[in-house]
Amino acid sequence: MKTLTALLIVFSLSLCSALTLNxxxxxxxxxxxxxxxxxxxxxNIEPPSTNTIGSFVYIAWGDHIVSKIKGGDxxxxxxxxxxxxxxxxxxxxxxxxxYHTRDNEIIVPDTIIKSIEMIGRSLVVEYTGKxxxxxxxxxxxxxxxxxxxxxxxGNVYGSGKTFGNFPVKGFKIDSIHREKGKVIVNFKxxxxxTIKIRPINERxxxxxxxxxxxxxxxxxxxxxxNFAPDFKGVDWKVYSETKKIVYELARELGYLVEECPVYxxxxxxxxxxVLIKKPDDLKxxxxxxxxxxxx
Amino acid sequence: xxWKLLLLLxxxxxxxxxxxxxxxxxxxxxxxxxxxxxxxxxNFILKLxxxxxxxxxxxxxxxxxxxxxxxxxxxxxxxxxxxxxxLKNMDFLSERYFIHTVLYTIFNNLKTVNEVYxxxxxxxxxxxxxxxxxxxxxxxxxxEEWPVKRMK
Numbered sequence: 001m002k003t004l005t006a007l008l009i010v011f012s013l014s015l016c017s018a019l020t021l022n023x024x025x026x027x028x029x030x031x032x033x034x035x036x037x038x039x040x041x042x043x044n045i046e047p048p049s050t051n052t053i054g055s056f057v058y059i060a061w062g063d064h065i066v067s068k069i070k071g072g073d074x075x076x077x078x079x080x081x082x083x084x085x086x087x088x089x090x091x092x093x094x095x096x097x098x099y100h101t102r103d104n105e106i107i108v109p110d111t112i113i114k115s116i117e118m119i120g121r122s123l124v125v126e127y128t129g130k131x132x133x134x135x136x137x138x139x140x141x142x143x144x145x146x147x148x149x150x151x152x153x154g155n156v157y158g159s160g161k162t163f164g165n166f167p168v169k170g171f172k173i174d175s176i177h178r179e180k181g182k183v184i185v186n187f188k189x190x191x192x193x194t195i196k197i198r199p200i201n202e203r204x205x206x207x208x209x210x211x212x213x214x215x216x217x218x219x220x221x222x223x224x225x226n227f228a229p230d231f232k233g234v235d236w237k238v239y240s241e242t243k244k245i246v247y248e249l250a251r252e253l254g255y256l257v258e259e260c261p262v263y264x265x266x267x268x269x270x271x272x273x274v275l276i277k278k279p280d281d282l283k284x285x286x287x288x289x290x291x292x293x294x295x
Numbered sequence: 296x297x298w299k300l301l302l303l304l305x306x307x308x309x310x311x312x313x314x315x316x317x318x319x320x321x322x323x324x325x326x327x328x329x330x331x332x333x334x335x336x337x338n339f340i341l342k343l344x345x346x347x348x349x350x351x352x353x354x355x356x357x358x359x360x361x362x363x364x365x366x367x368x369x370x371x372x373x374x375x376x377x378x379x380x381x382l383k384n385m386d387f388l389s390e391r392y393f394i395h396t397v398l399y400t401i402f403n404n405l406k407t408v409n410e411v412y413x414x415x416x417x418x419x420x421x422x423x424x425x426x427x428x429x430x431x432x433x434x435x436x437x438x439e440e441w442p443v444k445r446m447k
Contacts, residue, residue: 119430219325221443223391225428226433226434226437226442227434227437228431228432228433228434229409229410229431229432229434230431230432231431247446250446251446254446255446256443256444256445256446257443257444257446258391258442258443258444259437259442260391260394260395260427260442261427261428261429261431261433262391262426262427262428263421263422263426263427263428264426
């Protein structure tokens with residue numbers, strides 16, 4: 001029991017990295033415990049616990065139980081018996097852990113990608129584990145490259161392999177914000193910005209380098225997106241730039257300003273909605289925007 | 296002596312009562328109108344939503360009756376779980392003003408809450424009904440004040 005506790009402490013303190021296991025090996029009790037501790041780090045879940053009941057010693061890990069009789073050679077994994085230890089692949093399959101084989105070795109990823117999503121003008125990657133991936137800009141967009149063993153969409157990607165490609169032509173990386181389990185990449189346009197006025201029912205392309213204004217009829221107000229605490233400050237720059245333009249325009253037109261996260265206003269993109277009071281206001285809006293471009 | 300006893304008896308009753316600042320809307324100008332309401336007993340968040348949904352005769356509210364299914368507070372974050380059925384007929388203005396009145400009232404009554412998240416029928420959703428993005432938190436810094444302003 002002392003050995004198990006020591007193992008628990010040592011492995012809890014160790015950094016998680018890709019697990020490399022022998023393909024044909026039968027794992028004993030201590031080795032199974034060691035693997036489950038490492039997997040807990042990668043999956044970011046509760047580590048396994050061990051206990052003894054009478055002559056039985058067992059490991060509990062989530063819904064799974066591995067047990068054996070002290071001094072015996074029969075192992076039971078979730079009611080399935082194994083003589084002389086549990087084969088590595090059987091253990092991983094039974095626990096539904098992704099892996100791939102390379103040169104007679106089983107490699108368990110150190111990073112599991114939960115989602116990759118383009119939110120407004122930001123690429124948001126959510127993961128568990130070490131976060132062994134990086135970003136590279138190409139002529140066509142941004143690619144995600146594995147720098148360890150990354151599991152994504154049913155495949156494991158070894159170091160140097162690309163596993164995601166997003167077209168963001170004409171943009172470059174502005175900042176990369178990393179926190180535990182999440183990376184946010186922000187882009188900025190490399191071209192000169194112009195202003196586009198579109199009807200309110202149109203969709204804003206987050207990678208259109210223009211400042212886009214959606215116009216509809218209403219009670220004379222301008223609606224723009226607030227910053228969100230989830231973005232840890234990376235959306236503040238666009239928020240303050242947009243706010244400045246919106247406030248000046250509202251002063252010119254005598255309009256109300258309203259902060260609201262309207263879904264059709266993409267995050268991290270300078271854009272807003274103008275609800276004009278009367279058709280003449282559209283002329284004023286155009287004139288003001290022409291002045292703004294001259295500045 | 297009797298007066299002192301009566302005074303002593305009144306103190307705990309007064310401590311149990313809580314003064315809430317409730318935000319209703321002027322139907323003509325759409326400006327916020329604040330009313331102070333005294334609430335007694337526990338479960339005052341549910342009571343707050345009931346009061347929000349029952350405006351005085353000359354005012355209006357964008358908060359439907361029974362819209363709050365549950366609420367949770369974790370550290371300085373509040374999660375409000377709403378009933379989809381009660382939100383489904385909201386238009387662009389109703390959705391925005393529902394968010395504004397609820398948040399403005401919450402942030403002005405619960406000083407320890409700094410972020411509010413919305414869930415619908417117990418699930419994370421993209422939008423409240425059709426228009427307002429509820430994927431991310433709503434910060435105190437914006438909704439502690441009324442988020443609609445007239446520029447001078």
